[in-house]
Every structure is written in C-alpha cells, then in structure tokens.
Amino acid sequence: MNQHARLEPAPIPFIDLAAQRRRLGSKVDEAIARVTAHCQFVMGPEVRALETELAKFSGARHAVSCASGTDALVLVLMAKGIGPGDAVICPAFTFCATAEVVALLGATPVFADVDAATFNIDPKSLERAIGTAKRLGLKVKMVIPVDLFGLPADYDAITAIGDAEGLFVLDDAAQGFGASYHGRPIGMLADATATSFFPAKPLGCYGDGGAIFTDDDDLAAMLRSLRAHGEGTNRYDNVRIGITGRLDTIQAAILIEKLKIFPDEIAARNRAAERYANALGNLVAVPRVPDGLTSVWAQYTIRLPVGTRERFAAALKADGVPTAVYYPKPLNRQEAYKHFPVADGGVPVSDKLADEVISLPMHAYLDPPTQDRIIDAVRRALST
Numbered sequence: 001m002n003q004h005a006r007l008e009p010a011p012i013p014f015i016d017l018a019a020q021r022r023r024l025g026s027k028v029d030e031a032i033a034r035v036t037a038h039c040q041f042v043m044g045p046e047v048r049a050l051e052t053e054l055a056k057f058s059g060a061r062h063a064v065s066c067a068s069g070t071d072a073l074v075l076v077l078m079a080k081g082i083g084p085g086d087a088v089i090c091p092a093f094t095f096c097a098t099a100e101v102v103a104l105l106g107a108t109p110v111f112a113d114v115d116a117a118t119f120n121i122d123p124k125s126l127e128r129a130i131g132t133a134k135r136l137g138l139k140v141k142m143v144i145p146v147d148l149f150g151l152p153a154d155y156d157a158i159t160a161i162g163d164a165e166g167l168f169v170l171d172d173a174a175q176g177f178g179a180s181y182h183g184r185p186i187g188m189l190a191d192a193t194a195t196s197f198f199p200a201k202p203l204g205c206y207g208d209g210g211a212i213f214t215d216d217d218d219l220a221a222m223l224r225s226l227r228a229h230g231e232g233t234n235r236y237d238n239v240r241i242g243i244t245g246r247l248d249t250i251q252a253a254i255l256i257e258k259l260k261i262f263p264d265e266i267a268a269r270n271r272a273a274e275r276y277a278n279a280l281g282n283l284v285a286v287p288r289v290p291d292g293l294t295s296v297w298a299q300y301t302i303r304l305p306v307g308t309r310e311r312f313a314a315a316l317k318a319d320g321v322p323t324a325v326y327y328p329k330p331l332n333r334q335e336a337y338k339h340f341p342v343a344d345g346g347v348p349v350s351d352k353l354a355d356e357v358i359s360l361p362m363h364a365y366l367d368p369p370t371q372d373r374i375i376d377a378v379r380r381a382l383s384t
C-alpha cells in the first residue's frame with residue numbers, strides 16, 4: 001500500500017436534499033400516502049390548500065399553482081395575448097426559460113444587460129432595449145425581470161419604466177420566491193410573479209412544479225382556465241386554447257409540508273450567506289445585498305478574475321467541494337437565441353459575468369464545520 005497516497009476527502013453535496021428529508025421526518029411520506037389513499041391525483045384537495053397557503057405567504061390575492069416555473073411564465077404570456085410582432089424585454093444573463101416562453105409564443109425576446117453588482121436587469125439597459133425594440137417595429141408589451149440567484153430585481157426603477165411605457169411587469173421569481181424588497185415579499189412586486197418548485201429551488205417539490213401570484217382577479221381566473229386546456233364552466237367546455245399545466249396533487253401535498261419550514265430555512269440560508277461573506281469578502285468578489293432587500297440565496301455566486309475559474313473549480317473539486325457555473329453563456333450567445341435583438345450598446349456586463357461567475361454549495365443545512373471546509377478550500381484555491 002502506498003503510505004503517501006492522499007485520502008480523498010468525502011464530497012460535500014452542492015444542495016443537500018437528503019438533510020431536508022431527515023428534518024421533515026415522516027411528514028412528507030405521510031402527506032404522499034394521504035394522496036395515494038384518496039386517489040385524487042389531479043386537482044385534489046391539497047392543490048387548493050397549497051394555493052391558500054402560498055397566497056398567505058406571498059401576500060398576493062391569488063396563487064395559481066401549475067406544472068413548472070416555465071409553465072408559470074408561459075401561462076401569463078398566453079393570458080396577456082403575447083404573440084408575433086410583440087417584444088418582451090428579458091435580461092441576457094438568466095436561465096433560458098425566461099426568454100424561451102417568449103419565443104415559443106412567436107414573440108420576440110429583446111435582451112437587456114444586467115447590473116454587475118446584483119446580476120439583475122439594469123434599468124438603463126431596459127430603457128435602451130425598449131428603444132431598440134421600437135426601432136425594429138415591434139410592439140413592446142412586457143418586461144420580465146428575473147430575481148437572479150434569489151435577489152429581487154430593482155422593482156422601483158423597473159415599475160417606473162413599465163408605467164411610463166405601459167408595460168406589463170412579470171417577475172420571473174423562479175429563484176427568488178421567499179425574498180423581499182423593502183418589506184414587501186416576492187409575489188407583490190409586479191403585475192404577476194412566476195415561480196418554480198423544481199427540487200433544487202429554495203422551495204422545491206419532488207419533481208416539477210410552479211405557481212403564479214397576482215392581485216388581478218380576472219388574470220387569476222384566466223390562468224386557472226389556461227392551465228386546464230382553456231376550460232370554461234367545466235372540463236368539456238373549451239373556451240380558449242390552453243395547456244395541461246396543472247400541479248400534481250402529490251407535489252402540492254409535499255409543498256404544504258415544506259412551506260411550513262420554509263421561513264426557518266430562509267433564515268438558515270441567510271446565516272450561511274453571512275458566514276461566507278464574513279470569511280471570503282476580503283479575498284474575492286462576494287455577492288452584496290442592497291439595503292432594504294433580502295435574498296433567498298438560491299445560489300451563492302462569487303466572481304473570479306477571467307481565466308482563473310477552471311483552475312479554481314478543479315482545486316475545490318480535489319478538496320471534495322463541488323461548484324457550478326450559472327451561466328457559462330448569456331442568452332445572446334446561445335445558439336437558440338443569438339438571432340434575437342440585443343439592447344443598443346450590447347450586453348457587455350452579461351458577457352463578462354458569464355466568464356467570471358462560479359457558485360459555491362448553498363442550502364439551509366450547511367452546518368458550520370462543512371461550511372468551514374468549503375471556506376478553507378476556497379482560501380487554498382485562491383492562494384495558489
């Protein structure tokens with residue numbers, strides 16, 4: 001045996017869903033068993049119960065559950081009649097679904113740049129993107145700010161621009177549900193808010209799921225119809241073109257249990273983020289939360305000098321610390337999206353961030369010894 005062989009450190013999970021399952025004990029399994037006993041797998045009683053709890057949590061009048069975060073976005077676009085000839089302004093630095101739903105409906109996503117400090121849509125670039133879209137002869141109908149990595153976008157500035165231009169503001173809160181903006185929770189900051197319950201999200205289910213929040217009674221009724229094939233008075237009364245976009249009852253039952261511990265998990269995520277910031281803030285560009293905002297820390301994303309990321313990730317991996325890059329390419333450079341317009345002046349910040357960002361493990365069950373291992377590994381990697 002080689003006496004000098006280095007013992008591989010046990011890998012740390014990037015997101016520890018098993019730790020959450022241990023904390024929840026039998027509650028989730030019992031909730032699933034209740035659904036398998038009553039057999040109302042689609043639109044069972046848990047779906048309405050969850051929607052009531054989600055509305056309470058968010059402060060919005062209505063929570064309409066649906067099959068995914070992508071469906072949450074597409075349903076709102078369908079309800080607002082977005083289609084060919086319309087422009088919807090999206091940040092370039094986001095997950096593809098933000099713009100995908102726009103293109104899917106035959107409308108044109110127009111990419112705006114983001115702010116380097118917050119990773120969120122830059123209001124100045126939003127104004128330029130509106131000008132770009134108009135010049136191209138498009139009707140600018142909507143803006144989709146994204147609460148990237150869990151931090152709310154700059155809603156005061158975005159709403160002011162939206163009001164001046166008559167735009168519908170759709171918050172893509174797939175990563176931001178549970179965060180707040182000057183005392184107001186996500187769900188109340190835009191005309192409608194879409195979120196995702198993908199398992200890795202701060203509030204995730206055991207498969208795909210999503211929800212839409214709005215104060216608008218007519219929009220909520222339209223969304224409920226659209227998610228069920230455009231039903232009217234009953235399932236076989238088809239009054240509009242819709243989709244199969246309902247949340248499964250089993251996922252609703254799981255989410256009811258997870259929502260109960262969500263406030264506590266948000267606090268734990270914030271403690272972990274504060275610990276990272278205190279330990280690493282003087283070594284590397286760590287995320288900063290603007291005054292009056294809270295983040296739900298969907299990701300903890302630092303920025304490294306261009307050209308050093310690969311070596312950094314490899315060093316952490318050797319220490320058993322996984323990392324992830326969200327996102328290695330902004331949408332304006334993706335094959336499927338590169339032909340869509342970009343705001344005048346381009347999106348230089350999005351282009352640069354894609355080369356700089358890297359995310360560290362972040363979840364509510366990151367205990368101090370595990371986090372210290374990550375911090376030590378980051379320090380070592382930065383010093384070599």
Ligand SMILES: Cc1ncc(COP(=O)(O)O)c(C=O)c1O
Nearest residue numbers: 068069070095097098174196198
């Ligand atoms: C910003 C953003 N928008 C939309 C989505 C789509 O959500 P889903 O995967 O539930 O369809 C995601 C999911 O990763 C996302 O991060």
